[in-house]
Structures are given as structure tokens and as C-alpha cells.
Amino acid sequence: MKFSDYFHLPAITAGFIAVLVGFTSSAVIVFQAAKAAGATPDQIGSWMMALGIGMGVTTIGLSLRYKAPIITAWSTPGAALLATSLTGIPMAEAIGAFVFSALLIVICGITGWFEKIIDRIPLPIAAAMLAGILFQFGIDVFSSMETRLLLVGCMFITYLLMKKMFPRYAIVIVLIVGLAVCQWQGLLNFDDFEFVAVKPQFIIPAFSLHTLISIGIPLFVVTMVSQNIPGIAVLRSAGYQTPLSPLISWTGLATLILAPLGGYALNLAAITAAICTGEEAHENPNKRYIATLSAGFFYLLLGLSGAAVVGLLRSFPTEFVLALAGLALIGTIASSLKTAVSEAKTREAAIITFLVTASGMTVFGIGSAFWGLVVGFVAVLVLNSRPNLSH
Secondary structure (H helix, E strand, C coil): CCHHHHCCHHHHHHHHHHHHHHHHHHHHHHHHHHHHCCCCHHHHHHHHHHHHHHHHHHHHHHHHHHCCCCCEEECHHHHHHHHHHCCCCCHHHHHHHHHHHHHHHHHHHHHCHHHHHHCCCCHHHHHHHHHHHHHHHHHHHHHHHHCCHHHHHHHHHHHHHHHHHCHHHHHHHHHHHHHHHHHHCCCCCCCCCCCCCCCCCCCCCCCCHHHHHHHHHHHHHHHHHHHHHHHHHHHHHCCCCCCHHHHHHHHHHHHHHHHHHCCCCEEECCHHHHHHHCCCCCCCHHHCHHHHHHHHHHHHHHHCCCCHHHHHHCCCCHHHHHHHHHHHHHHHHHHHHHHHCCCHHHHHHHHHHHHHHHHCCCECCECHHHHHHHHHHHHHHHHCCCCCCCC
């Protein structure tokens, strides 16, 4: 591919939206997790630097290696777990738990057992889970109209018109129109955004059996079942048959290296990946990895200025981010639902998977995406088994 081919505006826009959505939706949770561990402002900046650089390097490296739209992210449910579990835990022991969790992830990737389990999941069930994950983002487009009717209404009308007239550039134009309306209404404020380099804060890990069991193992579990499984479902639903074990291994290894700096957990992204794997990112599936290369570049910029993330979060109205994400994901939601109900023998199980996942239920600290997959898989087995009726 020629160098000029990498400057594809829809793909670059998709990468920017993915990073914007990823950071604005969960960066606050990461800050809370760091504060729960007693992190100083410099250490919080180090956390954001490690995560940003880790996501940038792994996203760019894996995308170039496999020529597929592979994007990594920090573990949002992992951050939520840490925010409620790290209080009173010494920072060194917290880092030790991150290292332990990363080692378990590396083992999963090297042994290949995780990939063997994933390959047994029927595609309609995986697609139904993905649709359930993204369902709330679609709903948010319209619920945001309650508070910002003019802004979101203009973005939605622009989306409809551009999908009809210039579908390749629909999301690009929606982004421009949304920013213009925000500026017109005085909703943008970049006063708090300042690009300041962050100094890494290296902490030698300490290992406590109690902390490894109470934090390290749960962090490993939620990262694998609530993040990596949905991330793999996105790739598979989009038609990419990238080998999974190396992806798991590299995210685990990157976490292992960056853990002493605060990189608590890196994994495959799901929601942001869906933005980069759809037709809106690139009309050619073989070139959609340009979107994730773009995302990796923006990750690196933010990682090099972790303190600036706070200012970035305050710069955009919440409704703008929600509407932009939801509109960018409508095509993916539609194709996922189509795949989910495409086969008669798995249709009812797929709908069950979709409903469980969309419910947002949490059981034993594990989110609805995992339970949707479990319940859907069980439904496939039960509904397609041959009844043994005695007379």
C-alpha cells in the first residue's frame, strides 16, 4: 500500500472518534482507581502515560503486523474494580497485583486455551453479544436530545442526509457539524487543556498473597471475560480471522512491562473497535486498519501528556460525545443484528444473548457481556438438542 493511502480522512476520523469515546467514557474511573491506591498527582499522570503509550504501541504494532483493525484499550471494568478495592492497599502491593494479573494473561495467550474456547462460540451468538453491548450507545443518541436538542438534532439530521449523499464521509461531516454547533453555542472550552510532558514514576512491585488473591485474580478475570471476549467478538463479527493467542499474549506482555508505571491492564477493545471495523471507517475491509493506526497515534499523543486528559474531558459536552459515538456505531449495530438472526437454528438463542447483554446486569462482579455469551451458548445447546420423549 502506498504511503498516501494511509491519509484516508474517514479512517483517520474513525480513529479520532474511537480515542475520544474511549477516554471520555472511562478516564474518570481510571483516575478514581489511582486515587484509591493513594497515588500522587505525578503518579496519576504516570498511570495515564503508561496506559496511553501502551495502547498506542500495541494498537499500531498489532494492526501493522496483522493488517487488521486491532485496537487495544485499558480495562474499564478493571478500573472500576480497582476503584472500590485498592483503598488501604499499599501502592507497591497494588503494582504487584497488576504484574500478577498480567502474567496470567500472558499464560492464557501462550497456551492457546483461551482461543480454543472462543472458537467454539457460534458467530450469531457473538454478533448478538456485540449488538447488546452497543445497544445503549444507539439509545444515547436520542436520550441526549433531552438536554441538547439543537446540537444532537443537527448531528442526527446531518447523519441522515450524508448517509444518503456522501455515505463515505458521513461521520466526518457529522463531527464537523457537531463541533461547529458546539462552538456556536459556546459549549467548547479548551482553557484547561495544556500539553505537558509527564515524568514516569517507577514503583517496585511488592507481592502479598492476600492482595494477589483479592485484587490480582479478579482483575485478570474481569479483563478477560468483560473486555477480551467482547473485543474478539467484534473482530470475528466484522469478518477478521486474526489469530487470537498472539493478541492476548502481547497485551499481557505490554501490561507486564508497564505495570510498575501504573499500566494496570491492557486488553482488546470492543466498543472503540466497533467504530474502526465498520464501513464508515473504510469501504475496503483490508484497509480499515488505517483507522486503528490513527487511533494508536492519538493514544500516543495523549499518553505523552497524561495530565492533559483532564482538560480534554472538560472540553467537549457529554451529549456531543454520546451522539458522535452512537451515530458512528449505527451501521455496526445493524450488521450485528442481521448476523445474529441470520440462522434459524440459533435465532432465538441470539435474541436471548442480545437481551441479557443489553440489560447491563452484573453478577459476581462480572458484566452482562460475559453472561449474555454464557446464557446464549447454553440456549443454543438446549434448543438444538434432540428431545428424548418416552412413551
